[in-house]
Amino acid sequence: MSDMLKKYGEVIGFHAMDSLLAIAERLEGKKIVHINSTKEGGGVAEILSSMVPLSQELGLDVAWEVIEGDEPFFNCTKTLHNSLQGMPGGLSQPQADAYMETNRKNAERLKDVLESADYVFIHDPQPAALLGLFPKRKGKWIWRCHIDVSSPNRSVWRFVKKQVEGYDASIFSLPDFAQNLPHPQYLITPSIDPLSEKNRPLAKSEVIKTYEELGIGRDKPVILQVSRFDRFKDPLGVIESYRLARDHVDIRLVLAGGGATDDPESGEVLSAVKEAAAGDPDISVLLLPADAHRTINALQAGADVVMQKSTKEGFGLTVTEAMWKKKPVVGGDVGGIRLQVINRFNGFRVRSPEGAAIRIRYLLTHRWKRERMGVNARQYVLENFLITGQLRNYLSLLISLDGHDGEWEPWI
Secondary structure, rough: OOOOHHHHHHOOOOOHHHHHHHHHOOOOOEEEEEEEEEOEEEEHHHHHHHHHHHHHOOEEEEEEEOOOOHHHHHHHHHHHHHHHHOOOOOOOOOHHHHHHHHHHHHHHHOOOOOOOOOOEEEEEEHHHHHHOOOOOOOOOEEEEEEOOOOOOHHHHHHHHHHOOOOOEEEEEOOOHHHOOOOOOOEEOOOOOOOOOOOOOOHHHHHHHHHHHHHOOOOOOOOOEEOOOOHHHHHHHHHHHHHHHHHHOOOOOEEEEEEOOOOOHHEEEEEHHHHHHHHHOOOOEEEEEOOOOOOHHHHHHHHHHHHEEOOOOOOOOHHHHHHHHHHEEEEEOOOOHHHHHHOOOOOOEEOOOOOHHHHHHHHHHHHHHHHHHHHHHHHHHHHHHOHHHHHHHHHHHHHHHHOOOOOOOOOOO
């Protein structure tokens, strides 16, 4: 067992690591390819940046490719993303044409890789049309949907369904997200990497130094939200919650995050956040680079309460990151957060700024409860949301798709 696998074994237990190695052996010699839309920014890129090296360390032949696109394509896929999460509107014909043309160009570029693969994971709607461009494909193709499609815009879903119904399987994060598709569907939650820069333990001195360098005072409790500057993350609602809570407890608010290369709206949202925070010395708005993992780690470790007040959320990796650091989370009562945050056990789910303010006040005035919830939060992540568990489920899925004469009962 390599040093990397031993380190994971120290976290999850060596029996669990031996089990993962045994599953990987069943896929020896198979070529696996992951395709998504960006190498950095957003949860999918974070997951793959850990999952692919871990898979390779297990002896698997795994590659990660990213589709290339221009501004019209990413404007189109942002519309897809928003509409699938319920926003009104739809795709125009020029947008649909840009989408299909970009997928055609990427199919040509990735032809050798995808035609020779035994298994292909296509992540989210952006590259979903690639399947139809490989009618003589060799392997099994799986569509992995990371977003909340429980109440999609129906016209947009019909467009996406045409792209994905031919897949051999699809994966969703929650039962509510699953749609009527003519192939097997699996439920697998996303996860975090406990050994990554963002999640490994930090010395208290480094946490203090990070706050000092960012100009954030530690003389009063810190409320933190880490997320892309995206409307569905509701940063303006977080500011409203902070101002309501501040009437009762003296606090600071930190909104930290960045954009993603496939999200053309992030600059507009950031400008609105800065305008709303203007003139308040107790609000810090931090635009962080995509590789600021250690900084985010320190911010989460030093915060008193972490928020993720999303109005739509496939699965909040920042929720899981904070819980791993023993922080109770005040999260929106939506999507994957419902699976992560168990009310009064490891945090609170809320539906309004007023509700969030009440929960912030409660946690800051009941320290014993806050600490107890933090302990519960870390244990919950250990049992449910680590990268080793997600990879185990992915590999089990692949084995089940191969139909090994009933020899294998997948743990999914």
